[in-house]
Amino acid sequence: MFRYNKISERAQNLLKILVSRYIREGQPIGSRTLSRDVNLDLSPATIRNVMADLEEMGLVCSPHTSAGRVPTVRGYRLFVDTLLQIKPLNNEEESHLRRQFIQEYDIQRLLEQTSSLLSEVTHLAGVVMLPRRDSKALRHVEFLSLSEKRVLVVLVFNEKEVENRIIYTSRSYTSAELQSTANYLNNAFIGKNIKAVRSDLLRELQETRENMDKMMQAVIEMADKAFDSDETMERDFVIAGQTNLMEVADLSNIEKLRDLFIAFSEKHDILHLLDQALKAQSMQIFIGEESGYEVLGDCSVITSPYTVNGGMIGVLGVIGPTRMPYERVIPIVDLTAKLLGSALNHC
Structure with a gap:
């Protein structure tokens, strides 16, 4: 150190x-x-x-x-x-940011508006992680066979939230087995938190492994993989202003820009970095190689968490060159996170 x-x-x-x-x-x-x-x-x-x-x-x-x-x-x-001496935003800049959150939007539109706002104000790429939901109540589940050992899972949470996932199973399942498994889960666990469903079934697996029939083995494998609690599977983000980076001389290398845009498209690395930032529960600044990802080696990422009902449920920030005006960008990211949290509390 x-x-x-x-x-x-x-x-x-x-x-x-x-x-x-x-x-x-x-x-x-x-x-x-x-x-x-x-x-x-x-x-x-x-x-x-x-x-x-x-x-x-x-x-x-x-x-x-x-x-x-x-x-x-x-x-x-x-x-x-x-x-670094942080420069407070002047009255005009702060008023401009606050005005953008006066109108009411649905949540998705609000998040997209926020990433665009960050991009517009900083002339960098603005990114907003979609809110993490600690409570996902199962409403319905379906399993559809795609091919050998691949199954499409259709999950309905809370009221009308739908997620599709592809899982890889230890063996091939017939349509009848998949239907029976879905029926069992729909009858036994509707309204329950999916993390609780998964943990209950895994505990049952440990207790009754020797006497378990093929039906319950199928139920447990499907629930284990379909309700995987790996948070990165449940995350996404919206990004705006990627093309601003094309105008930055420090990032003008075409191959590096291509790799960066691929990372934005594939999302996994960016999501993992945002997840690290969320776990830190405070403003984070990743400079160059500190991110741990080669594709961000010439970039800095500044993030700040946003809070709803007292809980930090996501982060937002900007991605730009290491040669960015930190004293200006940091207060913009900080205030925008506060304004987004406040707006979500009223949605």
Whole structure:
């Protein structure tokens, strides 16, 4: 773990100016440029020495020989954690955000509106995780055979929420077996929480495994896989403004952009990252490689959870280049999460 207290105040100040200028200008920052900064009273030689120290600590690097320096992921992290001065939104910006949540929408439209709003205001990609539902009451279930060992599960939850899932079974089941299994679950567990259904059946499996007939074996396997409590299966997100990233010079590599758009389409990696952010229960900033996904290596992701009835049920945020204006984006994400939570409480 890197220890920030090892860096002198002078070096921290120099790093702060370098990162701020690089975010603003997008070009490597040289010692001569820094020596002309009005906030520094240091000779060019002293600046070169401090820059060399920062490079040795892995906080800045030179993209080309004899070029200026740019911040590394570690440099951005130090900047964001200890040097960044968050700028409060001005009255006009805050009023604009609040006005977008005055009208009443259905939940899906509200989430889509929010991701578009984040994109519009930040000029980055806005993403909103669909609310997690801790309570899903089973209303109806059907199983349809697709092919050998593949079954389509049609689940109806709560009032009219429908989900389709494909599961892979340990053996092939006949249509009659699947119908019998669905009948059993519909008769025995209607109105019960699906997590409770799954846990009850698995407990029954442990208690009566030896005397269990083929019918109950089928019921338990189907319930185990159809009601899998892996939360990533129950998640989705809406995203807007992906094309904004095509205009960012730092992300102009066509192959990297393609991989990023594929990740947005396939969703799994992004969902996993959003799920990590939700579990943290606070604003999270993933910079470059910190996300754990190569496809996001040149990106930063800023997220904040939104709360309904006192419980954190999702996160929203923005995805953009590591060279983003953090001091402006962070308060936008924070306020938007609060406004979305408030709006959902009234839906």
